[in-house]
Amino acid sequence: MKKCDICFKDYKGDAGIRIHKSKAHKDEPLGGASTKDKQSKTKTTIQASYGDHQTKDFKFKCKFCDKRTETETGLRIHHGIVHKGTNYPEHSSTDKKASRTKTVPDAHGITYPEPFSTDEKGSRTKSVQDAHGGNHADDLLFKCKFCDKTSQTERGLKIHHGRTHQGTTYPEPSSTDQKGSGTKSVPDAHGDNHTDDLQFKCKFCDKTFQTERGLKIHHGRVHQDKDFPGHCYKNSTGSTAATKDPYAKSVAKEELLRSPSVPLDMMVKIDKATVTDQAIDRLSDQLEECKMSKKDSSAASEAMNSFTDSFLTELNKISKLKWFFFNSGSFYDKTRNSPDEFDLMIYPDVQVSVDFDDKSVLGFYKVKMVSTRVPELDGTVTRNDYIRPEAYKTYVFELFDRVLQKIREGRRVTKRVKSRNSPAYTIDYKAIPGKKAIDVDLVPCFKIEGWPPVAKRLDPKWISYDSVVHNAMKSCDVVCKKCPHDHPDNNLLWRLSFAKAEKMLMKHANSSGDSTFKKDAYRFIKLYICNMKDQFPGKIQKFSSYCIKQFIFTEFDNWPKKPTEEVIIQRNILKHLIEGLEERCIPNYFLQNDNVLQFIPTDELNLLCRGMKMEYEKLLGNK
Structure with a gap:
């Protein structure tokens, strides 16, 4: 225990005493000395160790105590240590005349200052002006659906949500302009929208994209067998131009595996299609088809145990190595x-x-x-x-x-x-x-x-x-x-290979208690593939249970938190699988930037895609 040398209160450590003194004895000299000698000694020691503190400008003041810091970073560190149970507020700067500038290029490459100014209340605000003095931050604000917080970027809104609303699901952000529009657009310096004027066109098909990155992702997914020739873009006048990018092909493949589609839980949330009796019956029939009798299962298990024991015993007799x-x-x-x-x-x-x-x-x-x-x-x-x-x-x-x-x-x-x-x-x-x-x-x-x-x-x-x-x-x-x-x-x-990890994850997939349907969803997809193999002998050889597991583990990561009709979950899982087959991309769950479909023939993927679409239609009740 530590004692305050002014009022003799007990604290667990030096940090507690410093905080206590900053609040209760802020008018006392540092160190709590009551005599002039102590006061002089303390001041001299502090100046010798840290320099002259008194000449520094402590502009940022904590809203929960009297602590002041020279920088906002220092204030954030203080808040994280001392006021852990509270939300970090907007900081205030006591220096109303202070301002900083940094240069920000506008849409046309011209550099303009980005002012950091203080308003009448002392709060520090950030604005980015275009070439004509307009403020983009006022035109585009992402608003939190759980409080009145707004952000200039979606990333800022996600950071706010993760810090402040941890117990809720992150919703789709809404951007609001001054007229209350719910659409997201970034105007250029003249008030026009660049995405309407500039479109990147694929040279191998009729697809166009608003960004070069979108074109690269498309090329990596659809035209993997072709070299990326650079991109073509067309503007509003109809003229075209092309640029070369020697690294586009490799970048496209990286971006391909970094750009997941809408997660399963969000897909389920926005799925408003009716759940028909035919779809429920279809899923129920498939569940019965997947079931095995305990008798058959036990007999097969006993036979395999006997085979394994005999096989390993004889293998260890023949070989001088020890086998497991x-x-x-x-x-x-x-x-x-x-x-x-x-x-x-x-x-x-x-x-x-x-x-x-x-x-x-x-x-x-x-x-x-x-x-x-x-x-x-x-x-x-x-x-x-x-x-x-x-x-x-x-x-x-x-x-x-x-x-x-x-x-x-x-x-x-x-x-x-x-x-x-x-x-x-x-x-x-x-x-x-x-x-x-x-x-x-x-x-x-x-x-x-x-x-x-x-x-x-x-x-x-x-x-x-x-x-x-x-x-x-x-x-x-x-x-x-x-x-x-x-x-x-x-x-x-x-x-x-991650055979052991795959086995353990799949075996305990239903252990969290939020749903007992996860393993059934995987078994249904296996059943679809098995039926297609019987229907088209020799046509499906490369696509295996390994591919399905890599796909379904990602779906498990985004499983709906609330109880949901199983038909809705299964048809949206199929929707994701169809999307992956069409784009020739299922990311490896264990290895980043590894596509498990990259060496499967296109004809085989197309056949699988047609079969999955038929199953999807049945779960919609259309067939």
Whole structure:
């Protein structure tokens, strides 16, 4: 405890005493000395340490106490420390004559001063004048819907909302001009609107945009296979001009993944379409179609447990390495639509490191052997200790062949022929007589301890258990997925995988309690895709559950806070999916600026888009 040396009150620390003295003993000399010697000594000490405080101009005064500061930043710091429970007010400056200026270019590149002046009450206001003296800030104000606060920019309104109205959902901002118009426009120096006069036109289609950025985003989404030729813009006179931008293509791809559409919760909020009985029945029928009997589920689970035990036991007999596995896939995250989907990630007990510093190909990295020499894997390792994924996959697949020849369950297994680029060893396991064969994917991989530095930190609000997210980020893995890019080290690149994190997030998606429909929404989309695969055999091969998960996790992040009719949620999820398929873009949930659709053929995406549109119409009750 600390005591005030003037009134001897007790305080926990020096900060409390300083605040107390600034309020209760502001007329007393610093340090609380009562004698002239103490007073002189205190003043001398302070001046020696900090310089002459008394000559400084403390213009900014706190509205909650008598504290004064020289700068507004100092006042904000004081408010954040001393008055935490209150909202920061507009500051006041006691120097009514003080003004600062900084230069601001107008719409035509001419530089004008931006005055910071004080009004009669001493408050400091900011105005930006155009070339004719008009004030743009008066013409365009974004008004908060929860109080009388206005802002000159939407970003300012969002900052205000986040600080002051934290318990409410951020609404669409409204901009009001002096006539009360609810439209947003930025007039130029002559009062005209630039967006009407200047439009950027795409050279490959008839699309036009009001900004160059909009054109770049469109080009990156729709015309990815073409080089960006520069943009064409047309003005009100009909003349056109073109400019070249050598970095436009790369910028377009970056902007593509930074520009999400309207979030799901806002889409649901503005969806006023009627929920018909036909749409409700449609969703109910699909839910019944997704359900599995407990008997079928238990039988498949028991058969797979027996198969896994036998397989791993024999694998560890044949190989000198110690092998482990973890379950992944829809059966284990409780989103399966049938009891015939099982995925096993199989990895050896060896130490490897991933070269995350090489970011030349997003999502693909070189893997280096760290463990002391492993003779069994010598044929898969280069002189520099890098592991070749294709050689590793070939060796492990040969081990799998030998295992299936040894175990009793191998007599009921049929190896499925798959693409050379597939990372999985796929088998059909006829475990239950009279039932469909179980589809089992055995995926050789390496387990990587820790969360990769190139991945986003997970913070899903729809998971109520912190331990789930913590455990999900404990490790990742790398698989033998061939890199589709033309890269000098293509034969050394491994695909970074988040199979464990995907499983844990999906398994606990309904844990927050705000809705039990999240996992069903994902299962419905899987059902749509599965039905289309049956309807068009061989036409849908690249689009997988992995793509759907990356899409649906983002939808979970923007899930409606209030209870909402499930039909409305599902049709707006489909609307977002259709938008992503049309624009060839579904961002990777774990890696920034990675598009999971970039290597899927256009014909396949178009077919999927048509199928999703039909499902969307059914949920609208139109079909």
